[in-house]
Amino acid sequence: xxxxxxxxxxxxxxxxxxxxxxxxxxxxxxxxxxxxxxxxxxxxxxxxxxxxxxxxxxxxxxxxxxxxxxxxxxxxxxxxxxxxxxxxxxxxxxxxxxxxxxxxxxxxxxxxxxxxxxxxxxxxxxxxxxxxxxxxxxxxxxxxxxxxxxxxxxxxxxxxxxxxxxxxxxxxxxxxxxxxxxxxxxxxxxxxxxxxxxxxxxxxxxxxxxxxxxxxxxxxxxxxxxxxxxxxxxxxxxxxxxxxxxxxxxxxxxxxxxxxxxxxxxxxxxxxxxxxxxxxxxxxxxxxxxxxxxxxxxxxxxxxxxxxxxxxxxxxxxxxxxxxxxxxxxxxxxxxxxxxxxxxxxxxxxxxxxxxxxxxxxxxxxxxxxxxxxxxxxxxxxxxxxxxxxxxxxxxxxxxxxxxxxxxxxxxxxxxxxxxxxxxxxxxxxxxxxxxxxxxxxxxxxxxxxxxxxxxxxxxxxxx
Numbered sequence: 001x002x003x004x005x006x007x008x009x010x011x012x013x014x015x016x017x018x019x020x021x022x023x024x025x026x027x028x029x030x031x032x033x034x035x036x037x038x039x040x041x042x043x044x045x046x047x048x049x050x051x052x053x054x055x056x057x058x059x060x061x062x063x064x065x066x067x068x069x070x071x072x073x074x075x076x077x078x079x080x081x082x083x084x085x086x087x088x089x090x091x092x093x094x095x096x097x098x099x100x101x102x103x104x105x106x107x108x109x110x111x112x113x114x115x116x117x118x119x120x121x122x123x124x125x126x127x128x129x130x131x132x133x134x135x136x137x138x139x140x141x142x143x144x145x146x147x148x149x150x151x152x153x154x155x156x157x158x159x160x161x162x163x164x165x166x167x168x169x170x171x172x173x174x175x176x177x178x179x180x181x182x183x184x185x186x187x188x189x190x191x192x193x194x195x196x197x198x199x200x201x202x203x204x205x206x207x208x209x210x211x212x213x214x215x216x217x218x219x220x221x222x223x224x225x226x227x228x229x230x231x232x233x234x235x236x237x238x239x240x241x242x243x244x245x246x247x248x249x250x251x252x253x254x255x256x257x258x259x260x261x262x263x264x265x266x267x268x269x270x271x272x273x274x275x276x277x278x279x280x281x282x283x284x285x286x287x288x289x290x291x292x293x294x295x296x297x298x299x300x301x302x303x304x305x306x307x308x309x310x311x312x313x314x315x316x317x318x319x320x321x322x323x324x325x326x327x328x329x330x331x332x333x334x335x336x337x338x339x340x341x342x343x344x345x346x347x348x349x350x351x352x353x354x355x356x357x358x359x360x361x362x363x364x365x366x367x368x369x370x371x372x373x374x375x376x377x378x379x380x381x382x383x384x385x386x387x388x389x390x391x392x393x394x395x396x397x398x399x400x401x402x403x404x405x406x407x408x409x410x411x412x413x414x415x416x417x418x419x420x421x422x423x424x425x426x427x428x429x430x431x432x433x434x435x436x437x438x439x440x441x442x443x444x445x446x447x448x449x450x451x452x453x454x455x456x457x458x459x460x461x462x463x464x
Contacts, residue, residue: 003345007435009365009373010218013316013348013358014108014159016189016211017218020267023274024214027266038257039242051269052259058272062280063185063205064198065228069237071253073260075186078206078225079114079153081238084251085204085229086151086180087118088236092249098150098178102141104133106159106352111184120150131160131306133170142177149179156197157187157314159352160306161291171201180204180233188212189362190288190315193281197228204229213268222264286363287315290370294359297374301381305356316360318353319377325355328387329394332357333444335380340403340437342376342427376427383426393417398426403437 003010010017027033036045056068072078083101090098101120103111105127112122123141126134133154142149152174157163164170171181183202189212191197197205209224210217217223229237239246240258259265275283295304295317302319324330332355336346348358361370383399386392394400396416404423414420425431 003435005364008344009361009369010345011347011359011361011373012345013161013318013351013360014186015217015348016208016315016360016362018211018214018362019364020214020216021271021274024267024270025216027270028264033266034263036263038259038262042243048259048262051265052262055265055269055272059207059226060228062192062196062272063188063207063228064196065205066198066231067234067237068226068228070224070226070259070262070265071238071240071255071257072206072225072227073255074223075184075206075208075211075225076110076114077254078208078227079110079182079184080117081225081251081254082182082204082206082227082229083114083118083120083151083153084254085227085233085236085238086182087120088249088251089180089233090150092236095178098148100145100148101150102138102145102152102174102179104154104158106131107153107155108159108184108186108352111153111155115151115153125152127160130308131158131162132164132166133158135166135169135173138170139173142173142179146177149174149177151180151182153182153184154202155184155187156202157190159187161313161316161318161358162306162308163190163314165309168200175201186211187315190284192284193277194284198230202230204233209265209268214271215264215267222261224260224264224268226260283363284315287361290361290363290365291315291317291359293367293370294361294374297371298377301378302357305353315362316358319347319357319359320353320355321357322355324384328384330384330387330399331355334399334402335377335384337441338380338383338399338402339376341398341423341430342379343430343433343435344373344376372427372429379426398422401441403440405438405440406436408440 005017005019052070059068072081090096099120100123101115102123102125104125115122125141126137128134156167174181180203181201183197183205185205185207188207204227206225206227209215215224235247235249237246237250238254239250240253243258245258291313295313298319302321305318305320307313321332332349336349339346387394387397398418409420409424
C-alpha cells in the first residue's frame with residue numbers, strides 16, 4: 001500500500017506537500033479540460049483561454065510581476081526558461097557577452113544545472129555561518145565580473161529555511177553591476193500575501209504550482225513551473241509556433257505544448273479562487289507558524305541548524321543530527337527509517353546539509369499532527385539515548401534494524417535484544433492505525449549506483 005498525506009504528514013523540506021481538496025481535483029476529470037488537444041484552434045478553447053488569463057493575472061498580482069508564462073512544465077524548466085529570457089534580454093541590448101551566473105553555495109542542484117544548460121558559466125558565491133549569502137563575497141564577485149555578469153540565482157527564503165534579510169541589498173548589487181536577478185520560487189509558500197518578489201528586486205521568478213498552489217505531486221510529477229517577469233522582460237517570454245503565442249523577440253517554445261500541462265491548471269485556479277486573498281495570506285502565516293512550532297518543540301532534542309532574526313525560521317527548519325554519529329553511531333538514515341515504524345514519511349535527509357533533516361510541515365497540518373510528529377522524533381531521541389548510555393547494542397537496535405515489516409515480526413525466531421512490541425508499536429497511535437512498511441532496510445546508496453533491470457532477459461526464451 002502507498003502512504004499518502006491522508007495517512008500522515010509528509011514533511012519533506014523544500015517540497016511543500018500540501019493536502020489537496022477534492023473540489024480542486026474534480027475538474028481534472030472533466031473531458032472539457034482533459035481531452036482537449038494542446039494544438040486545438042483557439043476558437044475552440046475559449047474556456048481554457050479565460051482560465052489562462054485569470055490565472056496569469058492572479059499569479060502576477062501575487063508575485064508583483066508584469067507578465068506570466070504558463071509554459072514551463074516544472075520548476076527546473078522554469079529556471080531554464082527564466083535564464084533563457086535573461087540571456088535573450090542581454091543579447092537584445094547588444095550585451096550577449098554577459099554569460100556569468102552567480103549562484104550561492106547553498107542553492108538547489110537544479111540551479112547550476114539550468115545555468116549550464118542555458119549556456120552560462122557558473123561562479124559560486126559563499127554563504128556565512130548563518131546560511132545567508134556572504135554580501136562581501138557577492139560584491140567582490142559582482143565587481144570582478146562586472147562586464148560579463150548575466151544573472152544571480154537566489155532562493156527566498158533561503159534554502160536553509162530563513163528569510164535572507166539582505167535580499168534588497170543583494171538585488172541592488174546585481175543590478176548596479178549590469179546583471180539580472182533570477183529568484184527561485186521553490187519557497188514561495190512563505191511569501192504569498194505577505195511579500196512579493198517583484199517588489200524587492202527580482203526580475204524573473206518561477207512558481208511551483210505543484211508546491212505553493214496545490215497541484216499534488218510525488219513520484220516524478222505532475223508539475224508546473226510558470227515564470228513571472230518584470231516589464232522589461234515581457235517581450236522575451238516563451239512563445240509557440242503552432243499555436244501563435246509570444247513575440248518574435250521571444251525565446252520560442254521551451255515545452256512541446258503552448259501552456260505546458262494545461263489540464264492540471266484548474267487545480268491551482270480552484271485553489272486561488274476558493275482561498276481568496278485573505279485565505280492565501282492566512283495559509284502563509286500558518287505555514288510559518290507550524291514550522292516555528294516544530295523548531296521550538298524539537299530544538300532541545302535536535303538543534304535547529306539555522307535561525308533568523310528572533311531565533312525564528314521561515315516555513316521549514318533544519319534539524320542537526322550530526323553529533324549523534326559520534327555519540328551513538330547513528331546516521332540520519334537510521335532516524336529516517338525508524339520514523340517509518342512510527343507511521344511517518346521521513347523529512348528531506350542530508351539536504352541542503354549532509355547529516356541533517358529538513359522539515360516543512362506546510363499549513364495543511366493540525367497542531368495534533370504536528371505534536372504527533374514531534375512526539376515521534378522525541379521518542380526516537382530517547383531510543384538513541386539508550387545507545388549513548390551503553391544500555392543497548394550499538395549495531396543491533398531499534399534504529400539500525402528499522403523499518404520493521406510485518407513479515408520480519410511474525411517469524412518464529414526473534415533474536416533481537418528488544419521486543420516485537422517495541423519494534424512495531426512504539427507509539428500509542430500505531431496501535432489504533434498501523435501503517436506497515438512494505439520493505440525492510442535496504443542499502444540506498446548501493447541501489448542508486450547499481451541498477452537492476454526488471455525486464456525478463458533472453459535466457460527466459462531459450463528452448464530446452
